[in-house]
Amino acid sequence: MANQLADATSPYLLQHAENPVDWRPWSDEAFAEAKRRNVPVLLSVGYAACHWCHVMAHESFEDAEIALLMNEKFVNVKVDREERPDVDAVYMTATQAMTGQGGWPMTCFLTPEGAPFHCGTYYPPTARPGMPSFRQLLVAVDEAWHDRDEEVREAGTRIVEELSKQTAALPESTVDSDALDGAALAMLPEYDRKHGGFGTAPKFPPSMVLEFLLRHHDRTGSVEALSIVEGTAEAMASGGLYDQLDGGFSRYSVDAGWVVPHFEKMLYDNALLLRVYAHLALRSGSARHREVASQTAEFLVRRLRTAEGGFAASLDADTDGVEGLTYAWTPEQLVEVLGPDDGAWAADLLGVTAAGTFEHGTSTLRMLREPEVPARWTRARERLLIARDARPQPGRDDKVVTAWNGLAIGALAYAGAAFGVRDWVEAASSAAALVLDVHLVEGRLRRASRDGVAGEAAGVLEDYGCLAEGLLALHQATGEGRWLDAAVGLLDTALARFADEESAGAFHDTADDASELVWRPSDPSDNASPSGASATAGALLTASALVGPDRAGTYRTAAEQAVARAGMLATRAPRFAGHWLSVAEALAQGPVQVAVVGPAGDSRREALTDAAVRHAPGGAVVLSGAPDEAPLLADRPLVDGLAAAYVCHGYVCDRPVTEVGELVTALH
Numbered sequence: 001m002a003n004q005l006a007d008a009t010s011p012y013l014l015q016h017a018e019n020p021v022d023w024r025p026w027s028d029e030a031f032a033e034a035k036r037r038n039v040p041v042l043l044s045v046g047y048a049a050c051h052w053c054h055v056m057a058h059e060s061f062e063d064a065e066i067a068l069l070m071n072e073k074f075v076n077v078k079v080d081r082e083e084r085p086d087v088d089a090v091y092m093t094a095t096q097a098m099t100g101q102g103g104w105p106m107t108c109f110l111t112p113e114g115a116p117f118h119c120g121t122y123y124p125p126t127a128r129p130g131m132p133s134f135r136q137l138l139v140a141v142d143e144a145w146h147d148r149d150e151e152v153r154e155a156g157t158r159i160v161e162e163l164s165k166q167t168a169a170l171p172e173s174t175v176d177s178d179a180l181d182g183a184a185l186a187m188l189p190e191y192d193r194k195h196g197g198f199g200t201a202p203k204f205p206p207s208m209v210l211e212f213l214l215r216h217h218d219r220t221g222s223v224e225a226l227s228i229v230e231g232t233a234e235a236m237a238s239g240g241l242y243d244q245l246d247g248g249f250s251r252y253s254v255d256a257g258w259v260v261p262h263f264e265k266m267l268y269d270n271a272l273l274l275r276v277y278a279h280l281a282l283r284s285g286s287a288r289h290r291e292v293a294s295q296t297a298e299f300l301v302r303r304l305r306t307a308e309g310g311f312a313a314s315l316d317a318d319t320d321g322v323e324g325l326t327y328a329w330t331p332e333q334l335v336e337v338l339g340p341d342d343g344a345w346a347a348d349l350l351g352v353t354a355a356g357t358f359e360h361g362t363s364t365l366r367m368l369r370e371p372e373v374p375a376r377w378t379r380a381r382e383r384l385l386i387a388r389d390a391r392p393q394p395g396r397d398d399k400v401v402t403a404w405n406g407l408a409i410g411a412l413a414y415a416g417a418a419f420g421v422r423d424w425v426e427a428a429s430s431a432a433a434l435v436l437d438v439h440l441v442e443g444r445l446r447r448a449s450r451d452g453v454a455g456e457a458a459g460v461l462e463d464y465g466c467l468a469e470g471l472l473a474l475h476q477a478t479g480e481g482r483w484l485d486a487a488v489g490l491l492d493t494a495l496a497r498f499a500d501e502e503s504a505g506a507f508h509d510t511a512d513d514a515s516e517l518v519w520r521p522s523d524p525s526d527n528a529s530p531s532g533a534s535a536t537a538g539a540l541l542t543a544s545a546l547v548g549p550d551r552a553g554t555y556r557t558a559a560e561q562a563v564a565r566a567g568m569l570a571t572r573a574p575r576f577a578g579h580w581l582s583v584a585e586a587l588a589q590g591p592v593q594v595a596v597v598g599p600a601g602d603s604r605r606e607a608l609t610d611a612a613v614r615h616a617p618g619g620a621v622v623l624s625g626a627p628d629e630a631p632l633l634a635d636r637p638l639v640d641g642l643a644a645a646y647v648c649h650g651y652v653c654d655r656p657v658t659e660v661g662e663l664v665t666a667l668h
Helices: 011-015 028-037 051-061 064-073 085-099 134-147 149-166 177-190 207-220 223-238 267-284 287-304 331-338 340-350 374-389 402-419 422-439 461-478 481-497 532-546 549-565 567-572 578-589 603-615 660-667
Strands: 023-025 041-046 075-080 106-110 116-120 448-450 592-597 621-625 644-649
Touching (some): 023 028, 028 041, 028 075, 041 085, 051 064, 064 134, 085 116, 116 134, 116 149, 134 149, 177 207, 177 223, 177 567, 177 578, 207 578, 223 267, 223 287, 267 402, 287 422, 331 340, 331 374, 402 422, 402 461, 402 532, 422 461, 461 481, 461 621, 481 532, 481 549, 532 549, 532 578, 549 578, 567 578, 592 603, 592 660, 603 660, 644 660
Parallel strands (some): 023 075, 041 075
Antiparallel strands (some): 041 106, 106 116
16 A cells, blocks of 8 residues: 555645655554554654654654565554544553653554554664664564464553543542642642742643632732742743744743753644733733733734634744754854844843854853843844744644634633734634634534645544633623634533533543544643643633523533542642643632623723723633623613623622722722
8 A cells, every 4th residue: 555645634644645654544444454464553643843753754754664664564554643632642641651651753553453552652763772773663563463463462452441441530529729729839849949830851831830820829819829920931931942033932941941942833832821921911010921922922823823814733843854943043143133243242132152052053042131222122133033034944734723723712812802902802703713614514623624624533622622712712802792602502512522421520532422442532631731621611610601591500510510520630730730720710719700881982891891801810701891782791781871890709799880990999
C-alpha cells in the first residue's frame, strides 16, 4: 500500500504525505489490514508545531531503509493529536503508565485489536545510553511479535484491563471554602519565588492556576494568592517565553528562568493567558499587564486568524527545520537594524549578548527592565518587528479546532468588554459564527475544520464545554441572544451524550455513540487546557446564571455535582485542577450576577456596565440590556426612570442601585 495521507485535512498528516512510509490515517480499515496480515499496528502521534516530531520525521520517517522495515513489518498509522484527542488520550495514558513519562511524538505498538503492548515517545536513528535506536526497536518488536505472539497479546489485554479501571469516576468530595483555602495554601511551597511559576525546568505557563488564584483573591482578599499571580505574570512577560516584539506566548520555557522558550505558539495557551492578564490588569491597574493582554489579543487577531474568521491552531516551533530561527538575535543584528546607539541600547535592554542565551551565539529577547524612554522602545520594537517579518517565518497549522476557538472566543469577548475594544469582540463573534455554521453538523460538533470545510472527527467533551463557555462570554459582551441559545443547545447535548449514567457529576470525554476505542477515555485533570469535564462544569454554572428558571436549577445542580466529583483531584493535586478550582470559586461566590438595565445608548447604563465588568469578581456574570431583553434582565425594571444595576449572589439579589459608586461598593 502507498502512503494514504495525501487527501488528509490535517496539516500535520500532510507533512508526512511524502514520506516513504506507507502511512494510513486512523481507521477501522487500518486495523483490519493488520489483522489480515497478522502484524502489529505502529501508531505515531504528534502535531504540526511539534519540534521533536519534525526531528523524528527527518531522521527516521524520511529514511528509505527504515521506511521499508516499517512497511514490511507493521501497519503504520499516523494521528494528529489535535484532531483526535480521544485517540491521543487513550494511548498517552498507556505510554505514561509504561514509561513514567509522556510527550510527542508518541510511538506505540498495538495489537490488531488496538491493545497497546509497547509505548514510548521519540526514538533516535542511532542508539544512545538507555535508549535503543528506532531501527533496533522495530526489529525487537517484530521478533517479539513472532516469537512470543500469545505473550505479547496477553500483555496488551492486561494493560487495557488495568488502565480501564483507572478511568473510573472519582469518589465525590466537597469543595467548600476550606478546601479552596487549602488549595491556595498548597501552592505556596511549590511556588518559585526567584523566577515565578511552579517547579523547575521545563516550566509551563500555569494559566488556569493563576486564574484560580485571582478568583481566590477576589473572594478572600488573599495577599499571598495575588502575589503568586503578579510574580509569575511579570516573570513570564519579561522573559523569552513572551514575544517582546509581536506579543503572544510560546508553549513553555526549557529553563526555570523563562529565558529560552520552546518556540511553538499554541492558540489555547494564548487564549488562556489573555484571560489571565486581562483579569489581572483589572485588579492591579498595571499598565504593563494591560499592555501584555492587549498585545496578546492583537497577536491572536493578526497572526492566528484564518481567512474564514476562525483561529488557527498554532505557529510552528521551527523555521526551515531550525528551531527559533525567526526569533533569535545577535548584538550585530540589532545594530544592523537600529544603528549603533539604539542597537547597543536595545541589546542591553533585551539581554542580547555576544555569548548568547540560546544557540550559536544568538539570544532570545527579554525585557530586563522598564524602558527609561517608552517612546524609544516603541520605535525600536516597530523597526525590529519589520526586520523580523522579512525573515523566513514558521509554518502555521491553520486548522480550526473547536475547543481552542471556544477559549479564544471567550478570552477576546472578556478582554474586549473589559478594555472597551469592540474589534476583539467582533473577532470573537466572527469565530463563533464560523464554528457554529461549519462545525455544528446535524446538531453535533465536529472537532476541527480547515479552509471552511469540517473534518470527519467527532467533537469531544472539551469541544462542547469550551465552546459553550466562549459563547456565554460572547453573549455577555454583546447581549445577543443567539449566543446564549447556541450554548444551551451544546450543554444539553453534553449532558445527554457525555454524562456518566452510573456516577452523577462524572463525564466521559467521548460521546456515547462515538467510534469505539479500547477504552472510553475520561480524564478530569486540567493539563495544557481545561479538561472537558471542568470546561463543561464552568459553562453549566455560567449558563445557570443566565438562563431562565426552567433550566437554571438543572444546570446548577449538574455543575455542583461535577465539581464534587472532581473534589479529590482539586484538593490533592490542585496544580492539575486549576479550572476546576476556578469554577468552585465562582460557586462559592454565588455565583455573582450583575444585571444592568436601561435603554440602548443610555450613558448611565454604559457607565454601570463598565463598572460591573471592571469590578465584578472572576467567574461573575455581567449582562446589560433593556428590561426583559434576556432571561437575566427579566422582571428587573428601571428605578425612577433611571438605568439600574441589580447585584445578585446565588440568585438572591440586593436592592438595585443607580450610581456607579454604589455598584462598586456592592461588588466589593
